[in-house]
Amino acid sequence: MFDYLRLSLGLIPLGVYLIVMGFLAMRRRPTLLTSGQEALLLGFALMGFALIGPIELFFPTGAYAALGQWTWLLLVALYGLLVLLFALQRQPGWTVLGLDSQGFRNVLGEILEKGDIEHAWLGNHLQISEWDLQAMIEPSRGFQGVSHLNATGKQRNILGWYQLERLVVSSPLFSQARGATKSPNWVRSLLLIALGGMSLALATYWIDKDMERLQRLISEILMGR
Known part of the structure; x- marks a missing residue:
């Protein structure tokens, strides 16, 4: 039973x-x-x-x-x-x-530019030499309005990820990014x-x-x- x-x-x-x-x-x-x-x-x-x-x-x-x-x-x-x-x-x-992948890419780019952080984009691949950080923005499979930022490369600087997270979360550009998705x-x-x-x-x-x-x-x- x-x-x-x-x-x-x-x-x-x-x-x-x-x-x-x-x-x-x-x-x-x-x-x-x-x-x-x-x-x-x-x-x-x-x-x-x-x-x-x-x-x-x-x-x-x-x-x-x-x-x-x-x-x-x-x-x-x-x-x-x-x-x-x-x-x-x-x-x-x-x-x-x-935020979908394109919306998140736009917001993240604006935050990095406003913070005067030197970075480079290759498609959806992000590289920040100052923090030894490489990442790829990818859409979520099966879920609209969800995106992922995944680490790439063999070397992964945890401190760089923490600095990027603090920069993004504290930015009003991220918290106010309502228009990036329709609903x-x-x-x-x-x-x-x-x-x-x-x-x-x-x-x-x-x-x-x-x-x-x-x-x-x-x-x-x-x-x-």
Whole structure:
């Protein structure tokens, strides 16, 4: 028999993630997410499934005998550290919600010129020698009004990416770039919000329907069985 209660515990973080992404995509002003931030958000979305899946499956009973209920806290902390390590190991890059590739290229070029930053364009390829930075602007596949700035080349200056991010985010040219897109992608935004709301609604229904079993399940988890 399918365990809907455990599934509901996994759906709660995923539903919150979908709703947050839906509202971010609905904004009329552009939103910049770094590759590390995307990894952290994805790690949060999968946290519930990790807890009821591999973490519970490979639960260290020996450690529980010595540490007791603190074992679960350490396992959650270990999962968080693994997600953080994955986020830090990702190559530099951005996802820009609310601007297509051409609109983002125009805005980025204006910001660099206004900041008197020496740079060069080769198509959608950007090079900033001062910061030892090379990147390529690419459109998002299947999503309008979304663009990506991905690192290219073997050498990647993290400090240069940080300086560029600070320059772009603090610039009013970026925050006020509403005219670069005709309108937000309402269909995608509403779809994400609807899926997130449905996930939370199903999770709430299943939890409320079997509250006594949830309390027993939490007790079993805390007892390490």
